[in-house]
Amino acid sequence: MTIPAEQRRIAADEVRLPPGLLPDGRSGRILVEALRLFAEYGFHDTSIRDLAKASGIRSATLYTHYPSKEHVLAELIRLGHEAHHTALAAALPGTAPGSAERLAALVRAHVLGCARYPLLASIANSELHALSPGLAAPSLLLRADSRQMMLDTINLGLDAGVFDVPDPFLALTAIAGMGIRVANWYGSATPYTPEDIADSYAAFALRLAGARA
Amino acid sequence: MTIPAEQRRIAADEVRLPPGLLPDGRSGRILVEALRLFAEYGFHDTSIRDLAKASGIRSATLYTHYPSKEHVLAELIRLGHEAHHTALAAALPGTAPGSAERLAALVRAHVLGCARYPLLASIANSELHALSPGLAAPSLLLRADSRQMMLDTINLGLDAGVFDVPDPFLALTAIAGMGIRVANWYGSATPYTPEDIADSYAAFALRLAGARA
DNA sequence: GTCTATACGTAGATAGAC
DNA sequence: GTCTATCTACGTATAGAC
Numbered sequence A, B: 001m002t003i004p005a006e007q008r009r010i011a012a013d014e015v016r017l018p019p020g021l022l023p024d025g026r027s028g029r030i031l032v033e034a035l036r037l038f039a040e041y042g043f044h045d046t047s048i049r050d051l052a053k054a055s056g057i058r059s060a061t062l063y064t065h066y067p068s069k070e071h072v073l074a075e076l077i078r079l080g081h082e083a084h085h086t087a088l089a090a091a092l093p094g095t096a097p098g099s100a101e102r103l104a105a106l107v108r109a110h111v112l113g114c115a116r117y118p119l120l121a122s123i124a125n126s127e128l129h130a131l132s133p134g135l136a137a138p139s140l141l142l143r144a145d146s147r148q149m150m151l152d153t154i155n156l157g158l159d160a161g162v163f164d165v166p167d168p169f170l171a172l173t174a175i176a177g178m179g180i181r182v183a184n185w186y187g188s189a190t191p192y193t194p195e196d197i198a199d200s201y202a203a204f205a206l207r208l209a210g211a212r213a
Numbered sequence C: 001g002t003c004t005a006t007a008c009g010t011a012g013a014t015a016g017a018c
Numbered sequence D: 001g002t003c004t005a006t007c008t009a010c011g012t013a014t015a016g017a018c
Helices: A025-041 A048-055 A069-091 A100-116 A118-126 A133-159 A168-185 A194-208 B025-041 B048-055 B069-091 B100-116 B118-126 B133-160 B168-185 B194-208
Strands: none
Touching: A025 A048, A025 A069, A025 A118, A048 A069, A069 A100, A069 A118, A069 A133, A100 A118, A100 A133, A100 A168, A100 A194, A118 A168, A133 A168, A168 A194, A168 B168, A168 B194, A194 B168, A194 B194, B025 B048, B025 B069, B025 B118, B048 B069, B069 B100, B069 B118, B069 B133, B100 B118, B100 B133, B100 B168, B100 B194, B118 B168, B133 B168, B168 B194
16 A cells, blocks of 8 residues: 555655645545545556545545546646746746856756655656547647747757757756656655755756856 | 557657567567556556567466566566666776766766666656565665665765765766656657767766866 | 466446435 | 445456366
8 A cells, every 4th residue: 555665656745736726625635635646656556436535535426526537637737737837937037048047047947846846747747648638738738838948048048158068959858857857756855945956956957058157 | 549659658669678688488578568568558557468468378378477467567677677787887897986987987877778778767767666565675776776876976076076066965866867867758759879868968967067177 | 388268356437316 | 516326347367178
């Protein structure tokens, strides 16, 4: 039932969510419990009955709130992508396109989200394959746009001469990838705040991109 | 049945494995098919019947080769961790402890494995939670040792003054994390060879660690 | 080693009363 | 909205013949 710490997909042990992201009442409660169970055991190893029990209802009642188990997952993944995209977009104002400051702000927002809301980030990044194409589509659009924001920032910085990398796409994958993994290892046992990690990783990203010192 | 490209957990579309890693005959064939199915759909969404059909046998026959579906996964994950650990250990000779060359060699080995054998790397890193503790134990030992190799390298490099980072653990998570993600995005559609990526990421790691230029 | 046949539990989802 | 009861399909695994 309980997975040993070293084998868990995520180290975090509390469900945290962006304020106001979820609906009130039972529908919201179901999403919270689904987030916890899907992140820990995976979508396919969590049954409707598991989810209902954790939510304090019977399995049949779940269907008055969501048409299927897949729709519950889809809603969580969509909300996760939206929160992520919103955070990145909010990081742009106040920074010049293609500046080192803009890249630092984007990385900080990316990593902060992964550290503050690791369950949400983990599900959004690891369970998308379980959705039918129609339910995955909104998240894919947001994901493509978030990615483009970061790639544009790297490319414009290269044009402006503030960065120095042989291949901008590889820099993107490295910077984005190290941030995504934070959702897996960050937990209450670590001595860092999410802000600590976001700042450190932003500095790493600037070094990696060869930003002028 | 088939997952759209943008939703797949891994971009690779061919099963590649270190030469000689798997047994010959039917037992090996089962592992190859399990690798493909588990990596694509996940352990819990692949049934014994799916696996048997892909292997060219009936589901009952599978039990003459492995005692359970979980044992098939355990074997794959163990082999993956062994291949990874062996590759890291083989990178050490010829480099001085704590040197920038050693970190570069370790990162190159790490990333090369993730790019050459993405299915194996992906499963080893994302399905460990599905194993009972007894079956996961051998892999956990190898994982801890691999991690320590990299952490020692960073710490000794700091002592020697060849690196410059405020927090070695955060550098470790960033360097290891960006490499692990390569298994997810690298595929035949990208214009890079695994060696290209390994070299680029090794350079990124040195920059990130503040290696003297 | 491989098969056919099957046991037995649990999965997702629905019917209809309250 | 929530329940009890239930449908039907599929899950892992086993029995026993060849």
